[in-house]
Amino acid sequence: MKNQNIFDNKIFFDSYMNLRDGANFNDLLEQPAMRALLPDISGMDILDIGCGFGANCLEFSYKAHSVTGIDISQRMLETAEKINCGGNIKYMKLSMEDLSCLPSGSYDLVYSSLAFHYAIDFDRLIASCFRILKKGGTLLFSQENPITTASKNTDNRYVKDEEGNVFFKIADYQSEGERHVKWFVDDVIHQHRKVSTIITTLCKNGFIIQECAEPKPAKEAVKILKGLSRDLIKPSFIIFKAKKGE
């Protein structure tokens, strides 16, 4: 099975970059939660998987020893090279599905923001993350919450009862695999995996899970972006911080 690489679709890419330009879920919800779990990155060698346009790579580069950003999207990488470059940052076109060219035991932190739900072979990805980390190294990643990716039909997922209480409908949770969603364009492919699969895959590959977070928006954030109030009902994202033992 081949990765979709939707971020190289021009309509999708332009819409996504436009979304990231305004108030968005990344800056107001996902990033504050990821920053809260970030270890002290001073002097670290960091790999950012699915680095996109490189905003996190640039941020890390001020303190880290080296930052490597990998992505499959040429458009993303060109943008990263243009707007988020720096002396200790290296960008590479590489799929997270095949990290075999990266040397074993070479990173203190493997980081990924909202990219792992595109991985088809999650077990292979996690095994690679373990292999390329130094002993004692950290894997920190966020992805779409399985509650969000579960339902195959994403129409009218929020329902209100007579008293005005809002509910989020979940179906198909037990059925893992591809989900085709409309996000700027038709047929964007995400992979649905159960929470138990994520946890078991991490543990089976030798990781020690340190924290798991399902970020809830701050009141101030909801004032800035009203749509975030939906995350008071159910989480859009899930974050795992795991360690490779000494």
Ligand SMILES: C[S@@+](CC[C@H](N)C(=O)[O-])C[C@H]1O[C@@H](n2cnc3c(N)ncnc32)[C@H](O)[C@@H]1O
């Ligand atoms: C939602 S964006 C997040 C970008 C960046 N991490 C951020 O938070 O700004 C997801 C990124 O994952 C990349 N991606 C998707 N599938 C990938 C794969 N198989 N290997 C590497 N990158 C991938 C996309 O091209 C895109 O840049």
